[in-house]
Amino acid sequence: NAGVTQTPKFQVLKTGQSMTLQCAQDMNHNSMYWYRQDPGMGLRLIYYSASEGTTDKGEVPNGYNVSRLNKREFSLRLESAAPSQTSVYFCASSEALVGAANTGELFFGEGSRLTVL
């Protein structure tokens, strides 16, 4: 079973370049998430999507855009990459009911390591 699949796993960008991180889940989950992980900062929520057709800002949304393409896919776009966006990015998904507190465990992808020079 694939679970949550992220691509690419590694990427090096130059400052100002753009790129999109792709994420797909095959568990029919309603909610999807993008986090970034930096040393000493833990996991910080960038954007999340409670259900298909909705997206919301997390803790650190500046410099990013997201698209919930369908129930399976949730992409993260860096329009003009900056060195401060060097990080490991994790996509996650969970079962959740819209309008109810999230009761589900998060299922994570393997992470995408992004370096911006």
Add this chain to the structure above:
Amino acid sequence: AQKVTQAQTEISVVEKEDVTLDCVYETRDTTYYLFWYKQPPSGELVFLIRRNSFDEQNEISGRYSWNFQKSTSSFNFTITASQVVDSAVYFCALSGGYSSASKIIFGSGTRLSIRP
């Protein structure tokens, strides 16, 4: 606003010692969930437990136990008789309530090292 604080950045103990990882949270919601995740050196994130805000019963699972106290907004995690395989970064996390249904935020993590 939601906030999760894990004040212990790193902990190192000798194998077989007991160790407690602290987690303090802030939320204005009356309904919320708390979680613990483990991230071993391999990098994947492993779900350990979920606790809802209405259930303050402590939970034990083998060598792991969790103490949830709403009065102090804490959800602490204890490993009894620690083992080298417990070495990992441990994260506490908090969900939103009905107003921010799916928003889950994490603390900064505690790196636990178990020495043989």
